[in-house]
Amino acid sequence: MDGQKAPSEEKDADAPADGAVASEEMGSAEGDPLKPPEGASAGPEPDSTDTKGPPQAGSTPARRCALCNCGDWSPHGQQELQRFEPAPDWPEWLEGHEPPEGPGHEPPEGPSQTTPELEPAGTDLAQIGFTERMNPVQLFEPTGHCWVHRWCAAWSAGVRPELAGLSGVDRAVFSGISQKCDHCRQLGATIPCRAAGCPRLYHFPCAAASACFQSLKTLRLLCPEHVAEAAQMGACGVPSCPGEVPGGQC
Incomplete structure (x- = not known):
């Protein structure tokens, strides 16, 4: 009959359509060979990079301690970097005080000197502290808060433990602006030798490096020249405690 097509004609009529589909699929595969099929998984998600390791080179500068100048992660045992509250009278107290001067203190900058730049936070002992005297605005937030490692703060002169944490950290940071470390000779040192009349001050990481007791x-320190006074300090009652030798801790 005229209305019907022969089987061979139907086959020939369908062939171009199949060929076009095959051609389209091939063209898609050639144009984007790495593109997965629609609906297929692209593979496992990458692991989070939020780790507690050292910062990667080229990363955005992070917060650093206002005393030792190390960042949040440090291999020197300063413990975590914390944000400390200012004293209730912080604004008035700051306006009426200047960083201490005298032996062991860096003299204030003259009016013609520019504000020094903060050094990049480092982890090597050679990068502890500040080479130049910092301005308070560089170490404190506008609210008076400051960022300091817990051990850097707790060992500092004038810092006291309280129920809510540590108090006096802001004033320790203010004092450290002009105080040099006896070990590294950089600024930011606030941990004193507790021997009577000794003027030596240290950063927390430098204390161990210089073999202090x-x-x-008691969170008290004796410099290498006064370690013999450790027994008088009564820091430890255990004769075998490693803290009874220079550079040790009990």
């Missing part, structure tokens, strides 16, 4: 019981 450190008592974890």
Whole structure:
């Protein structure tokens, strides 16, 4: 019959359509060979990069301690970097005080000197502290808060433990602006030798590096020249405690 097509004609009529589809699929595959099929998984998601390791080169500068100048992550045992509250009278107190001067203190900058730039936070002992005297605005937030490692703060002169944490950290940071470390000769040192009349001050990481005596019981330090006074300090009652030798901690 005229209305019907022969089987061979139907086959020939369908062939171009199939060929076009095949051509389209091939063209898509050639144009984007790495594109997965629609609906297929693209593979596992990458692991989070939010780790507690050292910062990667080229990363955005992070917060650093206002005393030792190390960042949040540090291999020197300063513990976590914390944000400390200012004293209730912080604005008035700041306006009426200047960083201490005298032996062991850096003289204030003259009016013609420009504000020094903050050095990049480092982890090497050679990068502890500040080479130049900082301005308070560089170490404190506008609210008076400051960022300091817990051990850098707790060992500092004038810092006291309270129920809510540590108090006096802001004033320790203010004092450290002009105080040099006896070990590294950089500014930011606030941990004194507790021997009577000794003027030596240290950063927390530098204290161990210089073989100071450190008592974890009292959070008090003796410089290498006064370690013999450790027994008088009564820091530890255990004769075999490693804190009874220079550079040790009990």
